[in-house]
Amino acid sequence: MIELDGVAKFFGPMAAVETVSLEVAAGDFCVLLGPSGCGKSTVLRMINAMIAPDRGRIAIRGVDIATLDPIALRRGVGYCIQSVGLFPHWTVEHNIAAVPRLLGWGSAKIAARMAEVVAAMQIDEALLPRYPRELSGGQQQRIGVARALAADPDIILMDEPFAALDPISRAALQDEMRRLHEASGKTFLFVTHDINEALRLATRIVVMNKGRVAQAGTPADILMRPVDEFVRGFLGRDELPLRLLDLVEIRDRIRPLSHRPSTTAIGGNATLRAALNMMLDHHVSRLAVADETGEIIGEISLADIVAGGAPQ
Numbered sequence: 001m002i003e004l005d006g007v008a009k010f011f012g013p014m015a016a017v018e019t020v021s022l023e024v025a026a027g028d029f030c031v032l033l034g035p036s037g038c039g040k041s042t043v044l045r046m047i048n049a050m051i052a053p054d055r056g057r058i059a060i061r062g063v064d065i066a067t068l069d070p071i072a073l074r075r076g077v078g079y080c081i082q083s084v085g086l087f088p089h090w091t092v093e094h095n096i097a098a099v100p101r102l103l104g105w106g107s108a109k110i111a112a113r114m115a116e117v118v119a120a121m122q123i124d125e126a127l128l129p130r131y132p133r134e135l136s137g138g139q140q141q142r143i144g145v146a147r148a149l150a151a152d153p154d155i156i157l158m159d160e161p162f163a164a165l166d167p168i169s170r171a172a173l174q175d176e177m178r179r180l181h182e183a184s185g186k187t188f189l190f191v192t193h194d195i196n197e198a199l200r201l202a203t204r205i206v207v208m209n210k211g212r213v214a215q216a217g218t219p220a221d222i223l224m225r226p227v228d229e230f231v232r233g234f235l236g237r238d239e240l241p242l243r244l245l246d247l248v249e250i251r252d253r254i255r256p257l258s259h260r261p262s263t264t265a266i267g268g269n270a271t272l273r274a275a276l277n278m279m280l281d282h283h284v285s286r287l288a289v290a291d292e293t294g295e296i297i298g299e300i301s302l303a304d305i306v307a308g309g310a311p312q
């Protein structure tokens, strides 16, 4: 869906991006992860044709973007950044509808799409007639994401969109993004320097260092087989085993109930890390596992977690 082949970008003599090649498949949630200044935003801005690469080729849906009209390209790609960039003199509703209006959609189509996006992003309708300055930072972020989604693009680029949020709003928006990705099958390319955010969202992670790709793969690949000291260090060397537990749901490790079922239960869709935490809290080494209706469907033991922590 998105391909970069030997892409480089220099600002003066300094390479912000040096020979980056990567491929984002349709339907991926690809996260560009790396420390500040490693070139993540520059990659995203080049894909959105806001700046041109000095070397290499970028293709979207197989078409070299150098051959496309940048404005037409940007209208087909949702883009959302940390500082949001809502138009201050437009109402929330007008902001969300900006791209559909530019595309010349009729008012009935815009209204129908508005209702969908507002519902998907769980935006309170009372906010629609307000102006951006009348919203909290978290509300503005939701509107920024809604605006990026409004024209129903099949590619969505997001540059640290939740960086300025408190942890609770941030987690809520991450959940929203996951749901949206799973429900829509759209292709996401998301920039962050937060490893937990990357693990929560990504189907594929590209770790960058100093303008280059240090490693690309699934979250499990990268956690289990970091290619070098930089990647291992960036992922948090000491926390690697616990991060692996975050990737596996209890239902993947469930076993039939034993003769002495535990009275403490946890949902099957919780992670192995959550199971471990609950065992430590309750001073038990086994938990009953419940399905969505609360019915007990099996159990999990501490040994199951320790022995089989890594995803298969």
Ligand SMILES: Nc1ncnc2c1ncn2[C@@H]1O[C@H](COP(=O)(O)OP(=O)(O)OP(=O)(O)O)[C@@H](O)[C@H]1O
Binding pocket: 011, 015, 016, 017, 034, 035, 036, 037, 038, 039, 040, 041, 042, 043, 193
């Ligand atoms: N317009 C510009 N002019 C000059 N230098 C720039 C410009 N844009 C980026 N750079 C430099 O290029 C390098 C990469 O910047 P970039 O914003 O892509 O990094 P990043 O990984 O997204 O960082 P952060 O996480 O801090 O946003 C940095 O050293 C930055 O200072």
